[in-house]
Amino acid sequence: MIRISQIKLPCGSDRRELSRKIKKQLRLKSDETFRYRIVRHAVDARKKPELYDVYSVDVEVKGEKQIVSRVRDKNVTLHRAAVYAFPKPDENARPLKKRPVVIGSGPAGLFCALKLAENGYAPILLERGGSMEERVRTVEHFWKSGELDTNTNIQFGEGGAGTFSDGKLTTGVKDKTGRSDEVMRCFINAGAPEDIAYENLPHIGTDLLRSVIVRLRSQILENGGEVRFRSTVTDILTEEVQAARVVGVRVSGPEGVYDLPTETVVLAPGHSARDTIRMLYAKQIRMTQKNFAVGFRVSHPQSLVNGRQYGISDPQEMKKLGLPASSYKLTAQTGSGRGVYSFCMCPGGWIVNASSEQGRLAVNGMSDYARDSARANSAIVMSVDAKDFGSEEVLAGLEFQEQLEERAYRLAEGRIPVEKYRDFANAGSMSADIRSESDPDTNDSALRREGQSEGSDRAGLSEADGWVPLSDEEGRTLCLKGRSAYAPLHTLLPEQLTKDFITGMESFERIIPGYTGEEAYVAGLESRTSSPVRIERDRSCQASVSGLYPCGEGAGYAGGIMSAAMDGLRVAEAIGKQYYPGFKKA
Numbered sequence: 001m002i003r004i005s006q007i008k009l010p011c012g013s014d015r016r017e018l019s020r021k022i023k024k025q026l027r028l029k030s031d032e033t034f035r036y037r038i039v040r041h042a043v044d045a046r047k048k049p050e051l052y053d054v055y056s057v058d059v060e061v062k063g064e065k066q067i068v069s070r071v072r073d074k075n076v077t078l079h080r081a082a083v084y085a086f087p088k089p090d091e092n093a094r095p096l097k098k099r100p101v102v103i104g105s106g107p108a109g110l111f112c113a114l115k116l117a118e119n120g121y122a123p124i125l126l127e128r129g130g131s132m133e134e135r136v137r138t139v140e141h142f143w144k145s146g147e148l149d150t151n152t153n154i155q156f157g158e159g160g161a162g163t164f165s166d167g168k169l170t171t172g173v174k175d176k177t178g179r180s181d182e183v184m185r186c187f188i189n190a191g192a193p194e195d196i197a198y199e200n201l202p203h204i205g206t207d208l209l210r211s212v213i214v215r216l217r218s219q220i221l222e223n224g225g226e227v228r229f230r231s232t233v234t235d236i237l238t239e240e241v242q243a244a245r246v247v248g249v250r251v252s253g254p255e256g257v258y259d260l261p262t263e264t265v266v267l268a269p270g271h272s273a274r275d276t277i278r279m280l281y282a283k284q285i286r287m288t289q290k291n292f293a294v295g296f297r298v299s300h301p302q303s304l305v306n307g308r309q310y311g312i313s314d315p316q317e318m319k320k321l322g323l324p325a326s327s328y329k330l331t332a333q334t335g336s337g338r339g340v341y342s343f344c345m346c347p348g349g350w351i352v353n354a355s356s357e358q359g360r361l362a363v364n365g366m367s368d369y370a371r372d373s374a375r376a377n378s379a380i381v382m383s384v385d386a387k388d389f390g391s392e393e394v395l396a397g398l399e400f401q402e403q404l405e406e407r408a409y410r411l412a413e414g415r416i417p418v419e420k421y422r423d424f425a426n427a428g429s430m431s432a433d434i435r436s437e438s439d440p441d442t443n444d445s446a447l448r449r450e451g452q453s454e455g456s457d458r459a460g461l462s463e464a465d466g467w468v469p470l471s472d473e474e475g476r477t478l479c480l481k482g483r484s485a486y487a488p489l490h491t492l493l494p495e496q497l498t499k500d501f502i503t504g505m506e507s508f509e510r511i512i513p514g515y516t517g518e519e520a521y522v523a524g525l526e527s528r529t530s531s532p533v534r535i536e537r538d539r540s541c542q543a544s545v546s547g548l549y550p551c552g553e554g555a556g557y558a559g560g561i562m563s564a565a566m567d568g569l570r571v572a573e574a575i576g577k578q579y580y581p582g583f584k585k586a
Contacts, residue, residue: 007075090577094579166344182569190212234251247262290533294526299375310326339382343379359406407492415470
C-alpha cells in the first residue's frame with residue numbers, strides 16, 4: 001500500500017477534502033478508485049490562530065509501485081505494516097501440564113490472559129479486587145464517605161489503575177512487532193472509539209474504558225479462560241530441583257484459602273501491590289531498586305490551556321473547528337540537577353483520591369472520553385532516587401513512598417489536601433529555611449503556623465488543625481472527586497523537592513503564561529507514577545524462579561496502559577514459545 005504523510009487541511013475542513021487531497025497528491029485520474037485509512041492525525045498549531053489538521057494515510061490503489069515512482073514525493077512511499085502474529089511453540093517446547101495463572105487484571109494481566117485464552121491455554125486470571133460493576137460502586141462510595149476498601153479501589157480491581165484515569169494510549173515504546181496495533185485492534189473490537197487507532201494523542205476515557213474492560217473479560221471467558229475476583233495471591237509456591245521453580249500459588253478468596261497448582265505464573269500485580277512485592281522480596285526473588293517520581297497534581301481552567309495551545313478558548317469556536325480539549329507536555333531542569341516534568345496530563349478532567357491503603361493518601365487524574373470538565377490537571381513530578389530514599393536497599397523507594405503518603409493523609413485527615421499555588425510558593429519558600437533536615441515530621445505544627453502567607457484566602461486557616469474542608473460546591477468547581485480540604489501542602493515534601501517543584505512551576509509559567517496565576521491550585525500527593533522496584537527477568541521473561549513471569553508496570557517493565565498491555569502480549573508470547581497446551585481442562 002501507499003503511505004502519504006503530512007497532508008494538511010485547515011481545521012474544520014470536511015472529510016471529503018481529505019479524499020480530494022489524496023487523489024490530487026497521487027495524480028490519479030478521475031475514474032481511478034482507491035481506498036484509504038487514516039493512520040495518524042494531529043493538530044498543527046504552530047501558526048495559531050491558523051490551525052491545521054495533519055494526516056498520514058495508507059492508500060490501496062492499483063499500480064502502487066508505478067504511482068509512487070511517478071509522483072516522486074518524499075511524503076509518498078510504499079509501506080508494509082507489521083502484522084501481529086502469536087508465535088508457534090518452539091521445536092523444544094514442552095507440554096503445559098496445568099493451566100497458567102495470571103495475577104492481576106490491569107492492562108498487562110488482562111492482555112496476557114486474553115492472548116493465552118485465544119490460543120488455547122485456558123488461563124486462570126486472579127484479581128484481588130472486585131469486578132468492574134462492584135468496583136465502580138465501591139469507588140464512588142469511597143469518594144462520598146471516605147470509607148476505603150483496601151482491595152477494591154482506584155488501584156485494585158478489574159482493569160487496574162488505568163481504568164480510573166484519562167485512558168491515554170500513548171507510548172514511547174518502539175514497536176516493530178505489531179503489538180501496538182494489536183492492542184489498539186483489541187480495544188476497538190471491545191467497543192473503544194475507532195479514532196484511537198490514528199489520533200496523535202489517543203485516549204479512551206474512564207467512562208468508555210469501563211465497558212471496554214468488561215467486554216475484554218467476556219472474550220477471555222468465551223475463549224476458555226477463567227476470571228476470579230476478590231482472589232488475593234498471598235504466596236508463590238516453589239520447589240527446589242536443580243533450581244527453584246513454581247509449582248503453584250496460595251490464594252485467599254471468597255471460598256477461603258486454597259492452593260492452586262500451576263507451573264506458569266504471570267505476575268502482573270500493578271504498581272501499588274506493596275504486600276505482594278514484600279512477599280516476593282522475602283522469598284528472595286531477585287529485584288532491584290528503581291527510580292520513580294513524586295509531586296503534585298496541578299489544576300488550571302481548561303480555557304487557559306486551550307488559549308495557549310490553540311490561540312482559541314471559546315468552546316463553540318473549538319467545536320466548529322473540531323478541536324479537542326488541549327493538553328501539554330512540560331519539562332524543566334533545576335539547579336540541583338533534578339528533572340521536573342508533567343505526567344499523565346488530563347485535559348477537561350478531575351483530580352481524584354486514589355488511595356489504596358489505610359492511613360495513606362495518593363491522588364491521580366481522570367477524564368471521561370469527552371474531556372468536558374471545566375478544568376485541566378496534570379501531575380507535576382520530580383525524579384527521585386537512592387539519594388532521596390537515603391538508602392540503596394531494594395525496598396527503600398517503596399518505604400519512601402509510604403512515608404510521604406502517610407504525611408499527606410495526616411495533612412487533612414484523609415481528605416485530598418489542596419492549596420493555591422501562589423500560597424504554596426510563598427509559604428514553601430519561607431518554610432524551607434526552618435524545615436528539619438533530619439526529620440520533617442518534627443516541625444509539622446510550626447510549619448503550619450510559619451508557612452501561612454499573608455493574604456492567603458483559605459489555605460491553612462483552621463486554628464485547630466491546619467486544614468479547612470472544601471464545600472461540595474468548591475470541590476465541583478475545582479473538579480475534585482473525593483473529600484477535600486484546604487491544607488498546608490507546601491509542608492509535605494522534603495525541602496529540596498519543594499524547592500525543585502517551585503523552580504519547575506516558575507519555568508512553566510514562561511511557557512504557558514498564567515500557569516502559576518491565581519487560578520492555579522495544587523493537590524497531593526502524586527506518588528504512584530511507577531513501580532519503585534523492578535523484578536528481574538531473563539530473555540525468556542522469567543524471574544530468578546523458573547516459571548514466574550514478571551509483567552507490566554508493577555514489575556517495572558511498563559509506564560502506562562499501552563506499554564503494560566504490550567508487555568502482557570510479550571509475556572504471553574514467551575509462554576507460547578516455551579509451551580504448548582498439554583492439559584485437559586476440568
